[in-house]
Amino acid sequence: MIYIIYQDNTTYKGGKSYSDLGWSKAPNKPIKQVYLILPDGNFLVMQGCKKYNCFVEVTQNVYGAGPRVPIIENVYLMGIKEGTNAVNSYRVSLMQYKDSKYKIGDITRREYPIGKEFRGQPTIGWKGEVDESSPNNS
């Protein structure tokens, strides 16, 4: 579901489903472009950033009504541009709830301060530089 072109022109291809993005297994070195396959088969392409992150968001209901299986609600592709302190976040909806304004495949772009990029919390797994820790810690 992801395809990475590195600055040394090597490439990496991730897993075949959103439940197996393969991002965590990707080599960590300077990145030229990241491609994320969208539900309709098109690509979301991100480039020009010093660091990137990609992950899925899962909800698992443990009490009450509704589906009781893990549901992948969204996939996120994020990047931090050189010289900025903001995270550019692209959220792709993979689940459509009743009364939600988002449909499957909708892309929502937002910008967050570093360290608050996912629902007000930091994320780990950033790639593009040697340090894989949270952008907060680099």
Add this chain to the structure above:
Amino acid sequence: MSTSLKVHINNSNTDDTKANIPSSYIEMDLSQDKWYFTSGSSAVADGQDEPTDAELNEAATLISNSSDVEIPKLIMLDKSANLLKEVYLAGSDNNRYVICFAFDGATSSEPTLEAWDDANHNAATLHCLGNGTVSNSWIHAKVTTSSAPGSNWVGTKIAGSNKLLLNEGAGALTSAKDIYINIYVKIPAAYSVGATEQPVLTVRYTYS
């Protein structure tokens, strides 16, 4: 790599980890097992079969005019065995190893426990979720992985945006981890509405 969650309840009075007393823990079948917050009765008790609605109503907790009331029991229905299993240590007493959220791998952010009106996860207006004021939620939860909660603990009143950080604020899980929580429901004194409500408790997590 995919990360998944399993939920285990401690069905004993022994306050110890799943690793130390594995036979006391029961893994929830998340697709069909249920929890009941209840006062309990002869029919709604550990070892009994699945209760009827009438039996659950008879075991409902009464609202007090003078004081807040903690719903005294948390009981799980083991659907496949058709047996009720009490989570004996759940509640505001100083018990640490009650419910275990077992993650089998790393996460990209800190997992959270959340409470919503329904499975749409976009509103928290039920009476038990504070009737529109999430900080007034009746559902108290606390992470106890690193220490016991203390007697008469309050924890986080979870509802909507009031969520429980499951790694105690330490951020994403860098590897597989067993996270322990305790939970209870407390009804405010003289609350004017009696109802049966079924909020949705959800664990939200990420992985790459």
